[in-house]
Amino acid sequence: MPRHPGQRFALSQRQAAVVLLLPFLAVYGLFLVYPFFKGVWISLHDWNLMEVAFNPDAKAYVGLENYERVMWGRNIVWGALASPVLQIIGLIGVCLSLFLHRTGRAGRTTALTMGIAAVLLFVLPGFHPGEEGRWFDRRFWPTVGNTILFVGLAVPGVTVTALLLAAALNGETRAKATLRTLFFLSQVLSVTVVTLIWQIMFSPRQGLIANLTELFGGTPITWLTAEGFAMAAIVIATIWWSLGIAMILFLAGLQDISKDLYEAAALDNATGTQAFWHITLPNLKRTITVVVVLQIILHFQVFGQSHLMTNGGPNDSTQVLVRYIYQTAFRDSDLGRASAMAVFLFVIMGSFSILQFVLGREKDQ
Amino acid sequence: MKRTILGATALLLAVTGATAQEVTVGRFFGDCEDAGTDTKASVGEACIIQSIINAADAELDGVTVETLPTDWGNYYDQIKAAYAGGTPPDVHVMHRHRVPEFAGIGALADLTDDLENAGIDPADWEASALEAVSYNGRIVGVPMDFHANLWHVNMDLMEAAGLVENGAPVLPSSPEELLEHAQAVKDATGQDYLAADFAQFPLGVRMVLALIWQQGSNVFDGDTATIDTPEARNAIAAVTQLFDAGLANPQLNYADSQQAFLNGEAAILVNGTWVVDFYASEAANPETGLSTYHAADFPTLFAEGATWADSHMWAIPSPLKANDPETYAAALQVLAFINDHNIDWARTGHMAVRTSVLESDAYAALPHRDEYAGTAEIARDTPPSERYGAIQDVLNRELQAIWLTGKSVDGALSDAELDVQDLLDR
Known part of the structure; x- marks a missing residue:
């Protein structure tokens, strides 16, 4: 007698969950977890890309030497005022977080996160080579600095522009819908196309910006080769490129805000800027946090803009971490050292993910 | 379907x-x-x-x-x-x-x-x-x-500056003469004397390397970097004197420098053999600013002839x-x-x-x-190295730092020497 098929394959909820999760876990494990641990493993070796491909025995275990060669140097000392500006900002940050916590203006986690960031800002820039000393890799920390500067400019740039656009384009008219699509369009382009467009825009000879400058009697700026403008140029291109997603997130957030609030405010004569400031912004707090943290994690991985528009120049002023990793791995074939830098980048991005987790939880309480 | x-x-x-x-x-x-x-x-x-x-x-x-x-x-x-x-x-x-x-x-x-x-x-x-x-x-x-690197010449601009003899361009034979010629072109035509990609690919590096070789020196020898030398300073000074006097623009990249030459805005373009047929065909086009094109061997500004190849x-x-x-x-x-x-x-x-x-x-x-028949004789390159690409990048970065960002020649050469030594030591 045939058994009822439903009975035969009856699974408990837990079993069903495992079965359904299995495809995801397999792909996740194979393409993310395994390569990650392999990367950490490679970072502990002297591993030449080409040599190991032809002779698997050509690698040698070196422990943490790659990390030392990348991040440390000879005769590195610490000084409380080695780079005064950053360290003083760090000190002020420590005091501020203590003050905010004491006066009850910041929650415990917020104050703690701020405090940790401030302490790091005080401690880390204090390291410098002493007499007769030098960094083993004199370009690594400046490259990290450039990456942070890029993130520091691009993230507020994207967030503010996207927020303003979203607020302006939130509505049901056809014009607004068309404009929303237009602003999102740049997001779907690949980095090669985006950088090509902006290289032409910034070109001092044929570029739109140069033509406009000349029209108003100015001398065109050579954006991509001038030290003061190259970083700005890749930030501008990045903002234009990554507006779309942030704008969509903000639009979703805006649509969650009840119309009643605006109507009530309108009765009190609060419209336009006032309504934006007192109703829209506070209600979007959570969306803003999400957008900012996502953007931070995304932009730490900047590569194409720097690689294709400025080649990291001039004088390394737009050299960023992922490009340095790429060059070390593929140009210099030094996979071990490149993996050590990649692990460092992972730690930075990982700490921002934790931050998002912490901030998200605090809001729930 | x-x-x-x-x-x-x-x-x-x-x-x-x-x-x-x-x-x-x-x-x-x-x-x-x-x-x-x-x-x-x-x-x-x-x-x-x-x-x-x-x-x-x-x-x-x-x-x-x-x-x-x-x-x-x-x-x-x-x-x-x-x-x-x-x-x-x-x-x-x-x-x-x-x-x-x-x-x-x-x-x-x-x-x-x-x-x-x-x-x-x-x-x-x-x-x-x-x-x-x-x-x-x-x-x-x-x-x-x-x-190899050649000097691509706009003969009309050279003619205007009195730098043509017997149908061939008169090219400098010393750094001082280079500056004189450049000034003559500027005075006669208002245009730059020389253009090259000093801002993107290592074409400026190849020019400086040639001038270093012309003095019998090199950037490394076996496992030792030899960049911070008087010869390198002379070579760099020969180039930067043009920038300082406003007779060449260091901020043009490959495409822009080429465009400047084709527009008739520079008498000389330093670039490789690979564009001779292209420039010849552009010169034949009445719409481009370049109308009389000549290809010349890289001139010898110091003791011996040398060009990157x-x-x-x-x-x-x-x-x-x-x-x-x-x-x-x-x-x-x-x-x-x-x-x-x-x-x-x-x-x-x-x-x-x-x-x-x-x-x-x-x-x-x-x-x-026939205009660049001498180039095969003077063709040179740095010694063979597994780190060639990375060394070129170091030189490109530091030389660009000198002319694009005002980094001191001393600082750039000592940094370049350290970095190249690091690469040779790996």
């Missing part, structure tokens, strides 16, 4: 599938759409090489050739990643300066004993071409050209020879075809590698060829 696609696919399979041996080709030189198969009509590096490859695909029996998409700027990264992943193209182009890096670990097939059978005669290659493709006494590639060559990965004799044989046929078309490749402006081609009338008749 579906039926059409199926039919077309079936037809395609019937035509190419059964017998043809497919050879994949990796190359730089840029893209050329519709290169055709006429190797005599195409213009510019990209189109000439693609027309040769297309002709090989059409004319070689039982061999189809497929050009893989590659990007010039990241070519070696791509090729190395392909080698590391075990999927290199069956045939690929490379520079002579990369031979130590690739052949040093046994990545390139030893072609020495197979060339003759494939119809390639190494005895016809110039001695220096044979040397370029040899590693430890074995032949690991088929040379395609010598290329390199070679393009074709190689086959060693795993292909070891594991797939049929494709290897087909790949050799493709190399033989390219070798047979050395004269066509020389139309770009590059110097040929085969004695029979160099001595031919067709070669002598190529436009502007």
Whole structure:
């Protein structure tokens, strides 16, 4: 007698969950977890890309030497005022977080996160080579600095522009819908196309910006080769490129805000800027946090803009971490050292993910 | 519609599938759409090489050739990643300066004993071409050209400044004269004397290197970096004096500097042999600012003649020879075809590698060829090194820092010396 098929394959909820999760876990494990641990493993070796491909025995275990060669140097000392500006900002940050916590203006986690960031800002820039000393890799920390500067400019740039656009384009008219699509369009382009467009825009000879400058009697700026403008140029291109997603997130957030609030405010004569400031912004707090943290994690991985528009120049002023990793791995074939830098980048991005987790939880309480 | 696609696919399979041996080709030189198969009509590096490859695909029996998409700027990264992943193209182009890096670990097939059978005669290659493709006494590639830095000249601007004698440009013989000539051009025409890519690719590096070699010095010697030297300072000063006097603009990249020259805004463009045919065809175009074009040897500003030079060559990965004799044989046929078309490749402006081609009338008749006949004599490069690419990048970064960001020459040279020493020590 045939058994009822439903009975035969009856699974408990837990079993069903495992079965359904299995495809995801397999792909996740194979393409993310395994390569990650392999990367950490490679970072502990002297591993030449080409040599190991032809002779698997050509690698040698070196422990943490790659990390030392990348991040440390000879005769590195610490000084409380080695780079005064950053360290003083760090000190002020420590005091501020203590003050905010004491006066009850910041929650415990917020104050703690701020405090940790401030302490790091005080401690880390204090390291410098002493007499007769030098960094083993004199370009690594400046490259990290450039990456942070890029993130520091691009993230507020994207967030503010996207927020303003979203607020302006939130509505049901056809014009607004068309404009929303237009602003999102740049997001779907690949980095090669985006950088090509902006290289032409910034070109001092044929570029739109140069033509406009000349029209108003100015001398065109050579954006991509001038030290003061190259970083700005890749930030501008990045903002234009990554507006779309942030704008969509903000639009979703805006649509969650009840119309009643605006109507009530309108009765009190609060419209336009006032309504934006007192109703829209506070209600979007959570969306803003999400957008900012996502953007931070995304932009730490900047590569194409720097690689294709400025080649990291001039004088390394737009050299960023992922490009340095790429060059070390593929140009210099030094996979071990490149993996050590990649692990460092992972730690930075990982700490921002934790931050998002912490901030998200605090809001729930 | 579906039926059409199926039919077309079936037809395609019937035509190419059964017998043809497919050879994949990796190359730089840029893209050329519709290169055709006429190797005599195409213009510019990209189109000439693609027309040769297309002709090989059409004319070689039982061999189809497929050009893989590659990007010039990241070519070696791509090729190395392909080698590391075990999927290199069956045939690929490379520079002579990369031979130590690739052949040093046994990545390139030893072609020495197979060339003759494939119809390639190494005895016809110039001695220096044979040397370029040899590693430890074995032949690991088929040379395609010598290329070098030239001075491309706008004769109208030079004429206006009184710098033409007997139909040839008068070029400087010392750094002081360089400045005088530059000033003369500025005074007579208001245009810059010299343009080059000082801001993107290492063309400025190659110019400074030539001036260092002209003084009998070099940037490294064996395992020792020798960058922070009086010779390097002289070489850099010869270039920066033009920037300081406003007679050249360091901020132009490759495309912009070329455009400046073609617009008639610079009397000299320092660039390679690869653009001679392109500039000649642009000069013939009445719409471009450049109308009288001349190609000249890189002038000697110091004691001895020297200009940066390199070679393009074709190689086959060693795993292909070891594991797939049929494709290897087909790949050799493709190399033989390219070798047979050395004269066509020389139309770009590059110097040929085969004695029979160099001595031919067709070669002598190529436009502007006689104007830079001295270049082969003065061709130079840095010593062979597995770190060539990284060393070039260091020099490019530090030299650009000098003229683009005002970094002190002392600071840049000592940083460059440290960085290159680090690379040599690795």
